[in-house]
Amino acid sequence: MTTPKITSNISRRAFLKGSITAAGSVVATTGIARAATSLTHEKQEPLATLIDIRKCIGCEECVYACQAANAEKYPEPEKPFPKMVPPRVPVEDWSEKREVTDRLTPYNWLFIQTASVTVNGEQIDLTIPRRCMHCANPPCVKLCPWGALKQEENGLSRIDSDLCLGGSKCKKVCPWDVPQRQTGVGLYLDLLPALAGNGVMYKCDRCYNRLEKGEVPACIEVCPENVQTIGPRSEILKTAHALAREINGYIYGEHENGGTHTIYVSPVPFDQLNQAIETGKGKPHLNKVKNMMADGTQLAKAMLIAPLAGIAALVGKFYLSTKEDK
Amino acid sequence: MKTAGRVRYYIYAVTLFFIAVSGFGQMPVFKRYYIADIPGLGWLAQFYVTHIIHYTAAIVLIALVTYVLLDFLFNGPGLKRITRSGYFKIGILAGLCVSGVLMVVKNLPNSYFDHTVIIVLDLVHLALCMILLGTSLYTLIRKKKWVN
Ligand code: SF4
Ligand code: SF4
Ligand code: SF4
Numbered sequence A: 001m002t003t004p005k006i007t008s009n010i011s012r013r014a015f016l017k018g019s020i021t022a023a024g025s026v027v028a029t030t031g032i033a034r035a036a037t038s039l040t041h042e043k044q045e046p047l048a049t050l051i052d053i054r055k056c057i058g059c060e061e062c063v064y065a066c067q068a069a070n071a072e073k074y075p076e077p078e079k080p081f082p083k084m085v086p087p088r089v090p091v092e093d094w095s096e097k098r099e100v101t102d103r104l105t106p107y108n109w110l111f112i113q114t115a116s117v118t119v120n121g122e123q124i125d126l127t128i129p130r131r132c133m134h135c136a137n138p139p140c141v142k143l144c145p146w147g148a149l150k151q152e153e154n155g156l157s158r159i160d161s162d163l164c165l166g167g168s169k170c171k172k173v174c175p176w177d178v179p180q181r182q183t184g185v186g187l188y189l190d191l192l193p194a195l196a197g198n199g200v201m202y203k204c205d206r207c208y209n210r211l212e213k214g215e216v217p218a219c220i221e222v223c224p225e226n227v228q229t230i231g232p233r234s235e236i237l238k239t240a241h242a243l244a245r246e247i248n249g250y251i252y253g254e255h256e257n258g259g260t261h262t263i264y265v266s267p268v269p270f271d272q273l274n275q276a277i278e279t280g281k282g283k284p285h286l287n288k289v290k291n292m293m294a295d296g297t298q299l300a301k302a303m304l305i306a307p308l309a310g311i312a313a314l315v316g317k318f319y320l321s322t323k324e325d326k
Numbered sequence B: 001m002k003t004a005g006r007v008r009y010y011i012y013a014v015t016l017f018f019i020a021v022s023g024f025g026q027m028p029v030f031k032r033y034y035i036a037d038i039p040g041l042g043w044l045a046q047f048y049v050t051h052i053i054h055y056t057a058a059i060v061l062i063a064l065v066t067y068v069l070l071d072f073l074f075n076g077p078g079l080k081r082i083t084r085s086g087y088f089k090i091g092i093l094a095g096l097c098v099s100g101v102l103m104v105v106k107n108l109p110n111s112y113f114d115h116t117v118i119i120v121l122d123l124v125h126l127a128l129c130m131i132l133l134g135t136s137l138y139t140l141i142r143k144k145k146w147v148n
Helices: A005-017 A020-029 A031-041 A061-073 A169-173 A208-212 A218-222 A233-247 A270-276 A294-325 B002-024 B047-075 B084-106 B115-141
Strands: A047-052 A111-119 A122-130 A149-151 A157-159 A180-182 A200-202 A228-232 A250-252 A262-266
Touching (some): A047 A233, A228 A233, A233 A250, B002 B115, B047 B084, B084 B115
Antiparallel strands (some): A250 A262
16 A cells, blocks of 8 residues: 655655644645545545644634535425325425534535533633544445445545435444435435335535545635644544644544544543533534444454354264264 | 254254345335334344344355255265256355355455445345245245255
8 A cells, every 4th residue: 555655745744844733734735635636546545634623713614615515416305205105204304404504414514513611721612523424434335225325445435316215224324323314305206205215315425526636625625724634544643643642632533433534633532522512413422432343344254264164064964974874 | 864954944944034134124124114113123123233133144044055065065966956946046045145245345344346336236135135035935835845
């Protein structure tokens, strides 16, 4: 695995300068665009983002930039919605509430969470940009029964709105309940709208189309405080750890769900932040998360030795039959 | 070895039942259609539970398939005695094992399959499952055996 020269040069320069702030802004605004492009086309290390919570001022510029950059991907549902059976199937309609920005919705893939916490005896409000974590082994992608989600080699995961049937399994298996459903749109309308499916799920797609063009994601580009930095995961982790050491801070996302491509650095512990933020529908927590795919991965290893178990059983059978013959 | 044959048959039947049920559980249908509301069947709507059951049943099935295959090669009555429906089910089972194992590999960390390949695997696996269940029902009702 080789890291694109341009990116490593940039971060080395940034490190040499000894300034993490410089690393953030330099990486975010110049070479990463080219690095991102090469990362989408070659088998390379996944991209990750560092979110330095201290820097966020909660201005929501990123939220509106995300909406503007992704508006053409938003659902335009047909109404009235087809009747769905059984009646328990919920209609989820956000099309009349597109202006909602205080939670995740099909029309809002990024929102700002607020936490009132005490740092060094001082009461402060921290604001935290929240969106899909882009897990390293994303259950939403891996467990979709239709292959409607995909993970690209640069680590981003996204939902193909032409294929998604809106069954919401991705949301149920996501440890942060990130994907959000809009009823009345998508492939299910052409299949059996009454009996199967319920729209399309939406979430942050890491601005994959901007990355393909060599541009940085809209939320990163617009941020006046350079809160987010994007780059190869190992470098982002190095920067995050250096920053955490410098500020005596804490990291979230490195090990959650077996590792994600979103690394938060905070001056206060995340369990404290988790208690201070409002969580609930469309408002993800900041809890510790175990690796949801780990059991499957363990069983996959056992599957390798399953043929040996078959052979052992056969040997046992032969042994018994020769004994019987005697 | 009549007992071994019976044990084999029951292991196959139980495995087929759990692998099929947990396989359907991969789709969000049991909750929608109230089946998971039946006391004792709530696990059908828990995706990580059905995922683990599906994998575990797959391990048993692969071990059983290896056992039967080798037993047949070393000890069996000969290929000619396999019935037509037997051959058909063997083909479908082979397809299910291959597509299933590929999907397990796809689910491993750092494994990036082409998107079209994933969709094809999903659909092929589901289609083969339906065909196997249909054929198994037919052979059960018509009392058709694997070998003559
Ligand atoms: S644009 Fe930057 S500073 Fe403003 S809310 Fe978003 S992350 Fe925070
Ligand atoms: S955070 Fe949720 S939606 Fe995002 S990649 Fe992870 S499992 Fe998928
Ligand atoms: S990466 Fe793109 S899609 Fe994701 S939150 Fe930022 S702007 Fe929105």
